[in-house]
Amino acid sequence: MTLIYALAIAAYVGCGLYMMLSRHAVRMILGLTLLTNGAIFLIFLSGRVGTTTPPVIPQGAEALAADAANALPQALVLTAIVIGFALTSFAVALVLEAHRSLGTLDVREMRDAERLGAPDPSPATSVKTHG
């Protein structure tokens, strides 16, 4: 079970890394999402999957049952999902804005930051965007 789980994480991270290396900005975001999910699964696995006994102290008892599930990874995963969602939304909005104002999604063609104050002025340098 753990081995299958670990292999699944490896597949996620591998696909994510491959997609991140793409020059297409949208593929990059998809890669980031896959990588985030891989990390989230890894947190789950590091909390030891297996037992399903809820981590609730029964009435009258003082401590948790010995075989109770570990609840901490769920808290960590929830936090990571919320953060991952926020950052992915921002990244999507940023890429959308890039598509609108730069007219391309190919990161090789995005050279506007590089042109700003470049040591070797090309004709395109005359386009002033800073103020």
Next chain:
Amino acid sequence: MADASTLLVLWPVLIPIATAALTALLWSSPVAQRRVGLASLALLLVASLALTMEVMHEGVIAKQFGAWDAPFGISFVADPLSAAMIAISGILAFAVGIFALGDIKERHERAGFHPLFHGLMAGVNGAFLTGDIFNLYVWFEVMLITTLGLLVVQRGKAQIDGALKYAAMNLFGTILFLIAVALLYGATGTLNMADLARILPQMEMSPGLTASALLFLAAFGIKAGVFPLFFWLPASYHTAPIAIAALFAGLLTKVGVYAAFRVFTLMFEMEGGALREIVAVVAAMTMITGVFGAAVQWNVRRILSFHIISQIGYMLMGLAIATPVAIAGAVFYIVHHIIVKANLFLLAGAIKHAAGTDDLRKAGGLLRSHPWLAVLFLIPALSLAGLPPLSGFWAKFLVIDASLREEVWWLAAVALAVGALTLFSMSKIWMEAFWKKPALVRATPRTVPVAFVVPIALLGAVTLTIGLFADPFVEYARTATAVLVDPTDYIAAVFPGDAPVRTVETEVPVIAIEGAVE
């Protein structure tokens, strides 16, 4: 627990968070946001200095959230290193806040400059104070999202492009951080840094722990902008408005360096394995590539962006040598560098305002038209290059001296050579912007606003103070290093009752607390 001294640990985070919320509520009135923001920055400065005084008198202070004792709740810990970082970022934020009055336009404010600025300060201070490794990840993300917001408050093409490159690399970095945390938790069963400091020395380095340590190094390396992971920095920093770039230059990379120092002194040992060698080579390459990158640039902001990278190398040098003397030198270096680097960016703003351009080839003649600006430029510029008696001299002296003592000759030689090349870059700015005759002489010289001069003079005064009265600062750096090298005080502050070391199986849920700090 909730007496005044432990509450002091909270103010540096609570004040910016409350201000971010308040300025967001005042969205429609930039004037009100400006006033609230400046008042809050003054308050933050007072709170930061108060915390530092308290730590100097009382030693390490810890605060547990929600009255959950460590390691179950999230701890906030102020040791001398974090207190110094908090104080110096308080000073910097205040200076940048004043500078922003002259530099930040109303359209930037309408795009959310004030809430993002204070949100960033909350993230930075939270990262300095937290004593929980997962919580550190959360503060890194707070910093990341506010930084991205600040990069695009000016919605030009270059800004969008820069932000996209910044986002790609830094999002990747935080995922590496998260994976490192997951592996560490899987191996140790705890996330509290003081608890990890007790457990990790007793454990053998398993493959999982080694992977975790290397991933931490890579994640903090991306954040700090070290070779070969720095390319996002010169691709984005020069596109932001100057006040924002100064804040980034002063604080963001240094949070990465701080986190590396925290993790690799408190939790992982630098000894053993190839970690020391890796960090030493990375430090040398960071110094060299940064300074050569700067040499070919003609734009003041781009020169300074590359110099951030080169200076990070000196701090890593302290971590690579890892003797107490070297770490003390690096701590001194970080404090000196935050002030000097931010000041140089503010000066780049003043130069651009006075000369009408930040391209050095087109600028000139500022020595005649703005002589006092030339003096104010010389203080941080010569300090960055490491000339006595300024703060940079002592900083470089301490780290190079430490490497000579350990007989790491090649690293010391690289550091000295890079210092000379830094002087070359600074004199290039001096010659081109201040000394040479301008291409066209203006009939009426452009005046530099008071809001620019005050923070530049303030930070210059701090640099002079550190340089001329270096003794107490070096002494403080030694105290901070003593706590880093021997974490007994740190652990004792987090575990006042000295709780027994737990085993991996007895985990107790902390959902309520983790969720509350999202």
